[in-house]
Amino acid sequence: MNGKIRVKVVGATGYGGLGIIELLLRHPQAQIAALVAREAVGQRISDVYPHLAGFCDLPILAADDPVAQGAFDVVFFSTPDRVGMADAKAELAKGAKVIDYSGDFRFTTLAAYQDYATRLGKDPNHLSPELLGTNVYGMPELHRAEIARANLVGNPGCFATSCILGLAPAVKAHLVAPQSIICDCKSGVSGAGKKAKQTFHYPERCEQINAYRLSGHQHVCEVERELSLQGGEDVRVTFTAQVLPISRGILSTLYGDLTRDASEEDVLAIYREYYRESGFIRVLPSTAAVGTMSVRGTNFCDIVVSVDARTRKLRIVSIIDNLMKGQASQALQNMNVMFGFAEKTGLDQPGMYP
Numbered sequence: 001m002n003g004k005i006r007v008k009v010v011g012a013t014g015y016g017g018l019g020i021i022e023l024l025l026r027h028p029q030a031q032i033a034a035l036v037a038r039e040a041v042g043q044r045i046s047d048v049y050p051h052l053a054g055f056c057d058l059p060i061l062a063a064d065d066p067v068a069q070g071a072f073d074v075v076f077f078s079t080p081d082r083v084g085m086a087d088a089k090a091e092l093a094k095g096a097k098v099i100d101y102s103g104d105f106r107f108t109t110l111a112a113y114q115d116y117a118t119r120l121g122k123d124p125n126h127l128s129p130e131l132l133g134t135n136v137y138g139m140p141e142l143h144r145a146e147i148a149r150a151n152l153v154g155n156p157g158c159f160a161t162s163c164i165l166g167l168a169p170a171v172k173a174h175l176v177a178p179q180s181i182i183c184d185c186k187s188g189v190s191g192a193g194k195k196a197k198q199t200f201h202y203p204e205r206c207e208q209i210n211a212y213r214l215s216g217h218q219h220v221c222e223v224e225r226e227l228s229l230q231g232g233e234d235v236r237v238t239f240t241a242q243v244l245p246i247s248r249g250i251l252s253t254l255y256g257d258l259t260r261d262a263s264e265e266d267v268l269a270i271y272r273e274y275y276r277e278s279g280f281i282r283v284l285p286s287t288a289a290v291g292t293m294s295v296r297g298t299n300f301c302d303i304v305v306s307v308d309a310r311t312r313k314l315r316i317v318s319i320i321d322n323l324m325k326g327q328a329s330q331a332l333q334n335m336n337v338m339f340g341f342a343e344k345t346g347l348d349q350p351g352m353y354p
Contacts (some may be wrong), residue, residue, distance in 0.1 A: 130232025158326025166318030249292025
C-alpha cells in the first residue's frame with residue numbers, strides 16, 4: 001500500500017486496547033488515527049497511561065465524536081461481547097477492515113455463536129447475524145489464506161489460542177485419540193481485564209490459585225471446533241481453567257492418549273513440519289527450560305513436546321502471553337496478513353527478561 005494505513009481502536013483504555021496501541025506505535029506502516037472509549041473521554045491516552053507520554057498523546061473520543069465517525073482502513077474492537085456485533089457493520093460499510101477481540105465473530109454460524117453465548121450466560125441473539133459466514137477465525141497459523149481475503153476477523157480467545165496451537169499438529173496427524181484430550185490451563189490475572197473485582201483484589205488473589213467455570217468454559221467451543229476441523233472427526237476435550245497470582249501469561253499442559261508408538265523425536269518432527277512456515281511458533285524438546293517469562297511481551301507461542309512412554313500419553317506444554325499472542329499481538333498479526341504486510345512487521349522482537 002502507498003502510505004500508512006489509518007487505524008481506529010475502540011476500547012482504547014482497556015488492557016487489550018493499550019496492547020494494540022503499544023504495538024501500533026512501532027509498526028512502520030500503520031498510523032493511529034482515533035482512540036475511542038467509554039471512560040476518560042476528553043483526556044489524552046497518555047493521561048491514563050503515563051508511559052505513553054511523548055509516544056501517543058491522542059485524545060480519547062466518544063463513539064459519536066465526528067472524528068471517530070470518519071473512515072478508517074482498519075478498526076480494532078478491543079471491547080466486551082456485543083459491542084462489535086452492534087458496530088462492525090457500519091465500519092465495514094465505510095470500507096474498513098474489522099478485527100474484533102470478543103466472541104462476537106469467532107463463529108461463522110448462528111447456532112455456534114448461540115452455544116458460546118449460552119455458556120457465558122449471555123443473550124444468544126446475535127445483532128448482526130447476516131455477517132456470520134463472512135467472518136474468519138483469526139488464527140494465522142491455521143487460517144492464513146482465509147484471513148488474507150477477509151474484511152472481518154474474530155480474534156481467538158486466549159486459552160483457545162494456547163490449546164489449539166498446542167494440539168493442532170497432533171490431531172492433524174491422528175497421533176492422539178480424539179476423545180482423550182485433557183487441557184489443563186493456567187492464566188495470569190490480567191486475563192480478567194482491567195475492571196476491578198473483589199476476587200482479584202490483592203489480598204484475595206495473592207498466594208491464591210483456583211479453578212473456575214468447571215461447568216463449561218466458553219473457549220471450549222473454539223478448541224473443539226478447530227481441532228475437529230484439523231482431524232476431520234469429532235473432538236471433545238476436558239478443559240480446566242485456573243487463575244494464578246501473576247500478572248500475565250498462559251501455560252497450558254495438554255494430554256492425549258497416543259494412538260501409535262511414537263518417540264519424542266517423532267513428535268518433534270511432526271510439529272516442526274506443521275509449523276515450518278509459522279515464524280511465531282517455537283517447537284521445543286522436553287528438556288527446554290522455558291515458562292511464561294520466555295514469551296512475556298511477545299507474539300511467540302512456545303510448544304514443549306513430551307512423550308510419556310510408560311503411560312502411552314502425549315504431553316504438550318503450550319505457553320503464550322495472554323495479552324499478546326492471546327489478544328493484541330495476534331490481532332496485529334491478523335492485520336498484517338489482511339493488508340499483505342510481512343507477517344512479523346511490528347512483532348519481531350524478543351520479550352523482556354526477567
